[in-house]
Amino acid sequence: MPSNSLQHWNATRIVELDEIANAHLQVGGGARGRRYATEQINHAYTMLLSSQFQGFCRDLHSEAVDYIVRSVNPLSLRAVFRAEFTLHRKLDRGNPNPGNIGSDFNRLGLIFWDQIRAQSRWNHGRIGHLEDLNNWRNAIAHQDFDPAQLGGIINLRLATVRRWRQACERLAAVFDAIIGNHIAQITGTQPW
Amino acid sequence: MSFTLGTTPIQGVVIDDRGPIGANRVRIFRVRVPNDPYDEDVIEMPEDELALENRSIESIPNPDVVNYLEHGGLVQILKANMSGGKNQPRVWLGRDSLGNVVHTFIAERGSVGGATIPFFALHDNRLFTPKLNEVLAFLSTFGLTAGDAKQVARAVGTAP
Numbered sequence: 001m002p003s004n005s006l007q008h009w010n011a012t013r014i015v016e017l018d019e020i021a022n023a024h025l026q027v028g029g030g031a032r033g034r035r036y037a038t039e040q041i042n043h044a045y046t047m048l049l050s051s052q053f054q055g056f057c058r059d060l061h062s063e064a065v066d067y068i069v070r071s072v073n074p075l076s077l078r079a080v081f082r083a084e085f086t087l088h089r090k091l092d093r094g095n096p097n098p099g100n101i102g103s104d105f106n107r108l109g110l111i112f113w114d115q116i117r118a119q120s121r122w123n124h125g126r127i128g129h130l131e132d133l134n135n136w137r138n139a140i141a142h143q144d145f146d147p148a149q150l151g152g153i154i155n156l157r158l159a160t161v162r163r164w165r166q167a168c169e170r171l172a173a174v175f176d177a178i179i180g181n182h183i184a185q186i187t188g189t190q191p192w
Numbered sequence: 193m194s195f196t197l198g199t200t201p202i203q204g205v206v207i208d209d210r211g212p213i214g215a216n217r218v219r220i221f222r223v224r225v226p227n228d229p230y231d232e233d234v235i236e237m238p239e240d241e242l243a244l245e246n247r248s249i250e251s252i253p254n255p256d257v258v259n260y261l262e263h264g265g266l267v268q269i270l271k272a273n274m275s276g277g278k279n280q281p282r283v284w285l286g287r288d289s290l291g292n293v294v295h296t297f298i299a300e301r302g303s304v305g306g307a308t309i310p311f312f313a314l315h316d317n318r319l320f321t322p323k324l325n326e327v328l329a330f331l332s333t334f335g336l337t338a339g340d341a342k343q344v345a346r347a348v349g350t351a352p
Contacts, residue, residue: 004212004213004214004217005213008211008213059210059211059213062210062213062214062220062236063213063214063215063220065236066213066214066215066218066220066238067215070215076196076198076199077198078241079195079196079197079198079202079235079237079241080197080198082235082236082237083197083233083235086234086235086236087233087234087235092234191215
């Protein structure tokens, strides 16, 4: 059984991403203006993907904190630990870029990205996709399309967004497994 | 809502329901924790560690108000409006987690006050004399008598 956060990702967040993916398909035909319309949908899809992945990461962090803190005794320390783990959490305000994700999960007592990279060599590329996704997210949000920051391109294609989504979906499962195992190691109980 | 942070009872306000994402699907809430007169903090708490709090805000006796304002409270309050402009701050007095008097800029956490802080009423951490009457009127909004207000002003001192 995966974490509550991954179940929510699979049951709800993915469905919402599917809805905007379907909207892209609805804009069909070869009429002038289609390319512009689909590019705007690609931008919206990118923003939504980044925000949903941010939501998943924050959920997983909250869930992990809850499991870890429940293993703490005396009880009077629990709220203190909760505050330490969640105060000024970067995922509450910042993008789900690798720096912010690593910073928050490292507070749980592991070097997060070392664990992720060690799990599979494919994760190196997925981390790169996550960086690209958030660079584009920032470019769209600020309407500042600097090719130097965007892999040399300024036109976003659906295939690219799909590739990022696949990376996020895979990373979500990897995060779930790595954090679950980490909690089991430090608390002695497998959380999910 | 209330909970205990270490040994300190905290009254906070739930600002977000994160859903049933905790262990055994317990709901997780984001709770705003007051830190008056400074910015509040936000931490996450599970529903089974929170208790409903119905405590009403207590009134503050005048001697406690005078004591707070004389010993640094008034200077700290007046420092909050040295730059003027739009939306000048309003201030209330309330109680902190230990029952001490403290000022707050959040109406719901105050029990007395609510007036706009006089603009540029300090000089070298003493009351700027041209603003003295304005400050005395401001002090009366905390329920102080004219005599109490003058006592506070004397304690803080005036500067030309």
